[in-house]
Amino acid sequence: MKRLLQGVVTIWFIATSTFVAMHNVPGNPLLDEKAVSPEIRRNLEARYGLDRPVFPDQYLTYMRNILRGDFGISFTQRNRRVNDILREHFPVSAILGILAIVFAGFGGILFGSLTAVYRNRLPDVVIMVLVVVGISVPGFVFAALAQLGIVGLNEVLGWTVLPVAGWGTLRHLIIPSLVLGLGTMAFLTRLMRSSMLDVLGADYIRTARSKGLPPTRIFFRHQLANASLPVLTVLGPAIAAITTGGFVVELIFAIPGLGRYFVEAVQQLDYTVIMGTTVFYGTFLVVMVLVVDLAYALVDPRVRLE
Amino acid sequence: MNALLSIENLSVEFDTHGGVVHAVRDVSLAAYPGETVAVVGESGCGKTVTFQSVMGLIPMPPGRITAGEVTWRGDRMHLGRSAGRDLRGTEIGMIFQDPMSSLNPTMRIGDQIAEPLQVHRGKSRRQALSQAVSLLDQARIHAPERCAKQYPFELSGGMLQRAMIAMAIACEPAMLIADEPTTALDVTIQSDILDLLADLQQRKGMTIVLVTHDLGVVARVADRVAVMYAGQIVESGTVDDVFYRPAHPYTVGLKAALPARSIDPGRDLEPIAGTPPDLFAPPAGCGYFMRCPRAMRVCEGHPPDLVSLEAGHVSRCWLHHDYAADVSLDQA
Ligand SMILES: Nc1ncnc2c1ncn2[C@@H]1O[C@H](COP(=O)(O)OP(=O)(O)OP(=O)(O)O)[C@@H](O)[C@H]1O
Ligand code: SF4
Ligand SMILES: [Mg+2]
Numbered sequence: 001m002k003r004l005l006q007g008v009v010t011i012w013f014i015a016t017s018t019f020v021a022m023h024n025v026p027g028n029p030l031l032d033e034k035a036v037s038p039e040i041r042r043n044l045e046a047r048y049g050l051d052r053p054v055f056p057d058q059y060l061t062y063m064r065n066i067l068r069g070d071f072g073i074s075f076t077q078r079n080r081r082v083n084d085i086l087r088e089h090f091p092v093s094a095i096l097g098i099l100a101i102v103f104a105g106f107g108g109i110l111f112g113s114l115t116a117v118y119r120n121r122l123p124d125v126v127i128m129v130l131v132v133v134g135i136s137v138p139g140f141v142f143a144a145l146a147q148l149g150i151v152g153l154n155e156v157l158g159w160t161v162l163p164v165a166g167w168g169t170l171r172h173l174i175i176p177s178l179v180l181g182l183g184t185m186a187f188l189t190r191l192m193r194s195s196m197l198d199v200l201g202a203d204y205i206r207t208a209r210s211k212g213l214p215p216t217r218i219f220f221r222h223q224l225a226n227a228s229l230p231v232l233t234v235l236g237p238a239i240a241a242i243t244t245g246g247f248v249v250e251l252i253f254a255i256p257g258l259g260r261y262f263v264e265a266v267q268q269l270d271y272t273v274i275m276g277t278t279v280f281y282g283t284f285l286v287v288m289v290l291v292v293d294l295a296y297a298l299v300d301p302r303v304r305l306e
Numbered sequence: 307m308n309a310l311l312s313i314e315n316l317s318v319e320f321d322t323h324g325g326v327v328h329a330v331r332d333v334s335l336a337a338y339p340g341e342t343v344a345v346v347g348e349s350g351c352g353k354t355v356t357f358q359s360v361m362g363l364i365p366m367p368p369g370r371i372t373a374g375e376v377t378w379r380g381d382r383m384h385l386g387r388s389a390g391r392d393l394r395g396t397e398i399g400m401i402f403q404d405p406m407s408s409l410n411p412t413m414r415i416g417d418q419i420a421e422p423l424q425v426h427r428g429k430s431r432r433q434a435l436s437q438a439v440s441l442l443d444q445a446r447i448h449a450p451e452r453c454a455k456q457y458p459f460e461l462s463g464g465m466l467q468r469a470m471i472a473m474a475i476a477c478e479p480a481m482l483i484a485d486e487p488t489t490a491l492d493v494t495i496q497s498d499i500l501d502l503l504a505d506l507q508q509r510k511g512m513t514i515v516l517v518t519h520d521l522g523v524v525a526r527v528a529d530r531v532a533v534m535y536a537g538q539i540v541e542s543g544t545v546d547d548v549f550y551r552p553a554h555p556y557t558v559g560l561k562a563a564l565p566a567r568s569i570d571p572g573r574d575l576e577p578i579a580g581t582p583p584d585l586f587a588p589p590a591g592c593g594y595f596m597r598c599p600r601a602m603r604v605c606e607g608h609p610p611d612l613v614s615l616e617a618g619h620v621s622r623c624w625l626h627h628d629y630a631a632d633v634s635l636d637q638a
Contacts (some may be wrong), residue, residue, distance in 0.1 A: 203407040206363055210402075211422045211473065212395030221421075222410055229412070300412060301457040 003293065007286045014282035018275050019062055023054055025269070062275075071276030076268045082276035085261055090280070092167065093246055093257035099173060100181035100242050105235070107185040109228055112192020116200060116227075127189065134186025139245050142179045143252040150175060165254040176253045180245050184238045188231055196227040232296050236289035243281060308380055309336035310481055310513050311360075311398075316374030318352070318359045321367060325586045329355045331537040332373070337481065342507065342514040344524040344545075346560070347534035348582060353517045354403075356534075357483050361398065362389030395422045399474030403486040405466035409458040415442070416454025419473045426477050441472035446502055464495035468502065475506060481513040482506075488523070500527055521560050525549045530618075533557050536582050536593035539612070543619030553621040555598045592624065600625060 045051045049061050065072065071082035111131075115124040150162050163172050199205060200223065208222045247259035254260075258277060265273035297303045318330035330352040337343045345353050358364045360376050366387050376383045378393060390398065402408045410418055419441055420434035429437065435454065442450035445468040458466060467487060474482055484503060488496035504527055507514050518524060524531050525545060532542040533556065541554035552558045559578040580597035583589050592598070592605040604624050613626040 201365075203402060203404060204410045206358075207400075207402065207408045207470070207473075208410070208421075209363055210361065210394055210400040211425075212391065212393070213421060213425055217421075217425065221413070226410065226412055301414075302411065302459050 003290060007290055010286050011279070011283050015063065015066055015275075015279045016059075018278045018282075019059060022271050022275055023058075066279060071279070072272040074265075074270055074273050076265075076270045076273075082272050085273060086258065086276060086280055089256055089258040089261055092255060093243075093250065093259055096173065096177055096180060096250070096255065096257060097239070097242050097246055099177035100246075101184070101235075101239060102181075103177055104181035104184035104188055104238065104242070105231065107181070108188025108192050108231060109224070111185070111189040112231075113196050113224065113227070115189065115193045116196035119197065124193075128193075131186040131189050134182050135190070139179060139183055140248050140252060142182055143176075143249055146175050146179050147252070165252070167255045172253075172255075176249050176255060179253075180242055180249045183245065184241055188234070188238065191234065192227065192231055195230040196223065199223050199227040202226075229296070229300055232292065232299060235295075236285075236292040239288045239292070240285050243285065308338075309377070310339050310379060311515075312336040312377045313356070313360060314375045314377075316356065316359070316376065317372045318355050318364070319370045319372050321370070327585050328588050329537055329585060330359065331588060333534070333537075333539050335532055335539065335542070337513050337515055339480070339513055340507075340511050341529040342504075342516055342527055344516045344518060344528035344531045345534060346518055346521055346524050346531060348519055350582060350585075351534045352537040352585075353519075353534055354485055357400075357485065357515065357517065360385070360390060361394060361400065361483070362387060362391060363400075395479070396426050396477045397479050398481045398483060399477070399479040400483045401467065401470045401474050401485065401487050404490045405463055405470050406458070406490070408470060409466060411458055413457070414454065415456055415458065415461070415469050419454070419469065419476055422473065422476045438472070438476070441476055442469065444475075444506070445469065445472040446498075447472075463491050464498065467491060467495075467499055471499075471502065471506070475510065475512070478510060479512065481515065483515045483517070485517045486519070487516075489519070496523075503527070521549070522564055533560070536588065537585055538593060538622065540594065540623070541619075541621040543616070547616065547619040551619075553615055553619070553626065554594075554623050555600050555625070556594050557621075559597075559599075592622075 042051075049058055052058060069083070071086070074080045074082060074085065077085075111127050115127045118124045147164050150164050153162070154160050154164075162175055163169075166172055205218065205222055208218045213221075243259075246257060247263055249255070250257040250260040251263055258281075261273065262277045262281075264270075265277065313333060313335045316330055316333045317328070320327040320329055333352070333356055335343070335345070335356070345356070347353055355364060355369075359369065359371055360383070362385075371385045371389075374385065376385060376389075378390075378397065383389060383393075394400075409415070416435050416438045419438035420429075420431065423429045423434035423437055424431060427434075439450045439454050442453050447453050447465060447468050453461065453465070453469065458469075461469065471482075471487075482503070487503070488499050491499065500523065503514060503516075506512065514527075516523070516527060528545045530542070530544050531548040532539050533548065533554065534540065535556050541548055541552065541557045547553075548557060549561065552561055556578070563578060578597055583593055583596060589595060589606075590609070591607045592601070592610050595601050595605045598605065602624060608624075610622050610624045610627070612620045612622045614620050615626060
């Protein structure tokens with residue numbers, strides 16, 4: 001309950017600061033070099049309430065609309081409501097993001113376990129070097145490298161194994177989601193390695209062995225189950241990282257996701273779209289963090305949410 | 307009678323950054339059906355390593371069994387990473403020093419007790435769980451149904467150790483190895499746990515190996531005793547021999563250091579002056595030389611052998627040697 005309240009306050013804060021920021025950036029969408037006739041301008045101003053004082057009138061309208069789930073109409077795209085943009089393009093981002101997080105989560109747990117089990121031996125050394133690369137090299141570098149790689153691959157094989165960019169089929173999804181999940185996966189691998197090492201030396205693992213359980217059962221029921229818990233705790237921030245990383249990846253791979261629209265909206269000072277997406281993403285992340293916390297409480301009996 | 311478990315000339319080493327730790331040196335020990343064997347000694351003398359290496363529970367590497375032969379019911383056991391795998395949980399149950407950390411924190415107690423029954427006895431989860439409840443009851447837990455549904459963090463140390471016992475005896479093992487089962491517990495609970503073990507042994511005819519550093523506990527429950535020092539067995543025999551007629555200066559020192567129960571029952575003494583020798587480079591002579599009040603010149607450079615004093619009572623000390631009198635005169 002307390003968390004829920006915190007979440008609501010966070011969302012309110014995001015909405016308000018977005019509002020303040022938007023009203024303080026230089027520029028005005030209606031005072032463009034493109035001539036807008038005074039009549040249209042007056043109509044628009046009235047429609048958006050721009051003729052009234054910023055506070056409290058505009059702010060209250062803004063808040064009321066947000067509560068109703070109405071983010072208004074795009075300034076630059078003719079006749080498109082922000083809600084429609086969200087509805088159309090968020091699923092694209094979501095599919096990409098979910099794939100990336102699944103990939104990062106499974107990869108992190110798998111590689112983290114491997115490095116711990118083969119501690120200080122070849123697999124560990126190789127993977128940990130890659131992890132450092134994955135954490136320190138920014139995502140757009142991987143994106144560019146991946147595109148180069150795909151081009152090379154397609155050329156060598158003489159047919160299009162994987163598309164370089166675009167959207168539509170499953171094959172379009174693979175590389176962008178891998179690239180998007182890479183940094184998070186590297187981070188999770190490192191986390192998983194240390195927590196798995198802790199678990200491997202734990203007394204209760206010795207107990208499990210003293211019970212004569214088969215190694216696979218010990219691994220899955222006792223080691224993996226406990227070592228994965230820390231990974232779950234950082235899943236909230238991981239989702240946030242992947243969400244923001246998605247902006248860049250969507251641009252580079254020309255994926256019609258929400259991230260790309262957000263970047264374009266910022267470039268074009270499309271206020272309603274910026275505010276709408278910011279508030280939407282903010283809410284989304286707050287909800288995700290809550291969901292992750294709840295999931296954690298379900299998995300770890302020592303944590304109980306009131 | 308044939309020994310159930312017999313350890314002969316076992317030596318175990320660990321590779322560490324500081325060098326090779328000679329944790330167990332030439333240890334021989336046997337446990338017979340139905341008896342309680344106690345292994346006593348100070349912290350770090352190799353009690354735990356002895357039994358965990360037999361059961362394949364020490365990490366290898368860095369651990370290494372360098373010598374020795376172990377037999378179970380007369381059959382030679384394979385010693386290595388998978389030592390004792392066929393015996394674990396079925397023939398031999400184990401409980402450990404720290405019950406708080408010895409149970410899986412994210413698994414219900416009942417499920418943990420049910421696990422060996424599912425794996426070794428092919429029981430369904432439901433059958434195994436209901437048997438887990440009756441095992442908890444046998445371990446004298448008052449509300450066994452409730453306990454089975456709880457997680458380790460919800461129970462006290464004493465309760466957890468009972469749960470551990472219930473788990474260890476789930477498949478009716480012939481032997482229970484209890485490695486300092488009461489060290490981490492309150493004094494008041496210690497005797498409850500010891501009573502429980504004694505009672506279970508009576509009813510199930512189990513052999514119990516009790517590892518402890520409390521000679522007082524030994525006198526109470528053991529049939530036979532082995533005293534360990536610096537990786538070696540320095541004296542062993544029946545509880546009467548070792549406790550009431552100690553022959554080795556170390557055992558004598560341990561006994562002298564026992565607090566009188568009436569004065570201060572819970573007192574944990576660090577009785578004998580000095581510390582055990584460095585196991586990186588075990589001394590050439592007697593391991594106890596540096597602390598022994600009766601040390602002689604011969605003790606420093608020559609390791610004493612185990613000398614048989616009476617039937618089944620042995621002690622590793624030059625004092626028992628035929629020439630001892632001469633040697634001590636020599637020193638005087
Ligand atoms: N994994 C390991 N790596 C290196 N050395 C070890 C390892 N396990 C045990 N040892 C060493 O082996 C020696 C014997 O340890 P052991 O745990 O058997 O002592 P113990 O008699 O059981 O003592 P305690 O009463 O504290 O349980 C110690 O000196 C310890 O440092
Ligand atoms: S051999 Fe010597 S030093 Fe060792 S216990 Fe006997 S008398 Fe003491
Ligand atoms: Mg020990």
